[in-house]
Amino acid sequence: MQFTKMQGLGNDFIVFDAINQTVELSPKQLRFLADRRFGVGCDQILLVEAAQSENTDFHYRIFNTDGSEVEQCGNGARCFARFVRNKGLSDRDVIRVGTGGGDIQLYLEDNGWVRVDMGSPILQPDAIPFIADREQPVYDIEVNGQTLQIGAVSMGNPHAVLLVDNVKNAPVETLGPALEKHERFPRRVNVGFMKVRSPTEIDLRVFERGTGETLACGTGACAAVVSGQLRGLLKEGVRVHLPGGDLVICWEGGHSTLWMSGPAAEVFEGNIEL
Template identity: 55%
Template sequence: MNTLKFTKMHGLGNDFMVVDGIRQAFDTTAAPISSWANRHTGIGFDQLLLIEPAQTPAGDFRYRIFNADGSEVEQCGNGARCFVRFVTEKGLTAKHEIVVETAGGIIVPRLNDNGSITVDMGKPALAAEKIPFKPVSDVDAHALMHTIVVGLESIPVSCVNMGNPHAVIVVDDVDLAPVATLGEAIESHPQFPQKVNVGFMQVLSPNHIKLRVFERGVGETQACGTGACAAVVAGIRLGVLDDVAPVEVDLRGGRLTITWQNDDSSHVLMTGPAATVFEGEVAY
């Protein structure tokens, strides 16, 4: 039997079991991640974050993400901020700007002087094959909006990949949106071969939105960093948000600030908090 040390953390209520895989061994294939994620009988979390040594000379660390159902995914924005807090508090680095390898590509998070964390999430991917998304026709491959048929409804969505796939829906009132039912239906829709995260966005002003996100393999979370990035990118491309000033994104767990200029070379910048909750050990 193995004993594993971990840290419970959260970014705006999106919570994580964070594991140092540099100073201790961790066998992900043997770990009962979905059992640990259970909020009644386990540790309780949305994702498990694993910190490992970098695999390239340019990287400082490698960062892996496992959903509550045990599936490994490409990217997690709130997790990236917790990652920075963790490696700093644990003395794994003295750097304030860190180059991190993820399955979704390189990200560069930065610890700010005021304690907030800004993550360079890279450039959004917008083409259908990059989401990935199967459009009805080749003409629709680069469309700003796509129509997804769910039952008897035709749902307009904007597709963005922020290291992981997102479908963004603009709604009149996010509090009344059918996040659980429609989110689950679109998450596993056959036009999304790797499933998809589903964001429900209410536009309050050109620089302020409310957002709820149904995350694949998890369900609705209190906050989703990549979801906030995807929603702002979608909103700017649709012309309902402004790219001159940062956009404030109000999630159920709190606020993120997202910056993106609407051009092919612009990176998405996400700023927000991260906090440690407690330390623990678990046997497996």
């Protein structure tokens, strides 16, 4: 099979054109592909498939390094847009894509960045899903014998957001996996550790479910900005500093769409036999 290695802010992906070739991957094969020593190595595997509705141009599937399938990936979406343009699958500047978390639109901009319509955030606990009596901007949760305060947001995939004093010293390695599999998140959760620098600037590290910490997480950046606004800490436009680089997130609140802008690049092409 032919594949392309891509990255968005160091969040790296193996991308397969599943339109012009048959791509059927078992969880074992997905784990092999993602392995950085024995396989190709990546944070996630992306499949570019034919559209499943008249309202979209393509369908987009995302798999974690543990072989599990997830609903959405913001950095992957930008790589998806760059991939279909580079491979001649589309010549449009606006690409409509169906995902497991809903339809999204991708805009290829003149500066080489990709702007993504990430849709509206989901805040109702049962839809995230998160076990809670009612919707709140902040929830108390018991983890490892301590009570933490988190924001709970879905961007098509579930996120928990914690405020920290310094992202460098944040307990990502311990609280990340503990929260990821917490019983109050029935489908597990991505965990963001956010430091607010100013109303328009944050630092963020993200522990992604099924993968671990990554250099960048687009949906995590969106969820962090939503949570920060709901707490009254952030304005509509926010620059998010991630270990792999910066994203710009804009949200006007309520049911309005989140816009995510950032780079995406091709690293190399290859062929692999499984």
